[in-house]
Amino acid sequence: MQSFDFYNPVHIVFGEGRIKNLATLVPAGSRVLVLYGGGSVKKNGTLDEVNSALAGFTTFEFGGIEANPGFETLMRAVELVKAEKIDFLLAVGGGSVLDGTKFVAAASVYEGDDPWDILTSFGAKITAALPLGAVLTLPATGSEMNNGGVITRYATHDKLFFGSNKTFPKFSILDPVKTYTLPPRQVANGVVDAFTHVMEQYLTYPADAPVQDRFAEGLLQTLIELGPKVIATPHDYQVRANLMWAATMALNGLIGAGVPQDWATHMLGHELTALYGLDHAQTLAVVLPSMLQVRRADKRAKLLQYAERVWGIREGDEEARINAAIANTREFFESVGVKTRLPDYSVGREAIDRVLGQLEKHGMTQLGEHRNVTLATSRQVLESCF
């Protein structure tokens, strides 16, 4: 195991009907800005439930945060925060709304000239943030229990990550019932996103970390079991609850503590989303199987462990077992309805050079757990996405 720091002070409030707890979770007397996305929380009643719970507070609303939260949009929220002297932010939505709210929390009190610097410094320039809480409606990104976010500047096709101990939610309410009305596409995306989060922290090289390995494998097995079930029986409380908790645990820092991490799949995926508008999870479903294939030598020992412990593959020689594990991964993504080849999304081969150009622009030329995913390797990965 490697040395590490682990710190995660998010208060998780889990279960049916817990939104009413907002009345005591939000500090008394707060001026609260409720942030949300495209409006589904209005249609399905979640926003009404939130507003009922916040009856004792002065509240404001900011809707319209995009699926890939936009810097330009969020800066309008920052203006509202300043104009109305907001002192608590409540995100109601999925990872995009949460990520965006974290950015608003930091940007609203940012003292530098240009809040975009928060992104180009990966969050290092954050010294303070407004307190925030969350009501999660989509299990996927883990944003409800971590301090990070990914923000897009649409004008320049830049999609960048930030993180800071100042931007942990104070609390996150996870009510599985609030996920019943999600469209199947978003549910499937969430399964793929959570699965890939685990893989980025697990499928690297052995680091003598049996607890982290077994936790990661447990999450992968659980997602494999639940993926088809959540599509088939969307109103099954236990399936929804377990999927929600698995997705939260997939990216709250725990399984990544003390082990090497990859994240090259995410970096290539971010560029594909920024350039072509694919859903985040669609990019992961495309890139991950290719990434594992191209880098199978570096990842050999962990691929064999993954094959045996997660998929139960014990037959055949080592190459065959690795092939089967990668094929199973791809089939799993397809089985929940997320396609795994770029042509499935009408993206042509000209994308390869464009993505490589953006990777170079963003300094992403030495990715992965060994920092050996150069642009040449990324090219190989992208080529095998067709």
Next chain:
Amino acid sequence: MQSFDFYNPVHIVFGEGRIKNLATLVPAGSRVLVLYGGGSVKKNGTLDEVNSALAGFTTFEFGGIEANPGFETLMRAVELVKAEKIDFLLAVGGGSVLDGTKFVAAASVYEGDDPWDILTSFGAKITAALPLGAVLTLPATGSEMNNGGVITRYATHDKLFFGSNKTFPKFSILDPVKTYTLPPRQVANGVVDAFTHVMEQYLTYPADAPVQDRFAEGLLQTLIELGPKVIATPHDYQVRANLMWAATMALNGLIGAGVPQDWATHMLGHELTALYGLDHAQTLAVVLPSMLQVRRADKRAKLLQYAERVWGIREGDEEARINAAIANTREFFESVGVKTRLPDYSVGREAIDRVLGQLEKHGMTQLGEHRNVTLATSRQVLESCF
């Protein structure tokens, strides 16, 4: 899965050489009381390392906290805290020192008449506590990453639990190297203690919580692998590191979130320690196999899951598989050197009535995940400890 709240703000600082981080982890200008136990941290140099890191602070020392931290002893520390206007507590030791330090943190600012009320209210009467940190030297109790403690009043043989969100350590430093010099008996006790902590949260009845089950099973498998290794090769950094992390994860609230919990084994064990002075883990090694045996009907489904997933037992009928799993549990404890029968500790049958009397005095008459472990059931369990 059941509804739950999860909150754990402890900053874990893990790895060799991390004690030097105390210089920045303790708030600048603090008057620090360093608390420790029987003095092994003096002999092995850990205390010197701590004092070097705290060179910039005004420090005081309080040694002599017992293996089962005593109310009477701790109240002397409270007097010192008040007399010297201490404003930060640093526990250097194992679970006993940490538990004791948490109690001192709460009792030093307790406004009620009698600090013993902290225990009889199970911590509910705690409204404030001094901030505390920890340098862990013994992986076992998980106290480094939770808010609870167990305190003994020797005059009356009372051993009681308390917990409060005010008594989380601000940080805990886990340096595996600091555990190299532990006596084998303490190491073995730690393995048994951590194992039993997992079992109290796992071996109940199915609650449709696959993440929690798999995390628990991963910890049990890891402890089974590492137990013999840590005895055989005490200076193996990776073995020590993984054991330390497994013990921490065994009782930080995570695997118990959203699932039923038992804890009857601990309640009987506490009385045995308070009356006869057995090590805490010795009482668990004695009681747990008997508890599983006597309550095998209530725990049937989970015992079968435990047999298969943790021990790989797939042969024989259900009764045989359950028998084998319980026998393996007992053999595992014995294999690391912790005996599993009361006569091994020179405790005779008169103990049964004495323990039952104390259980009744402490209101422990409806224990376990179904609250159906009456005094009659506890009697059966105690009888089968011979």
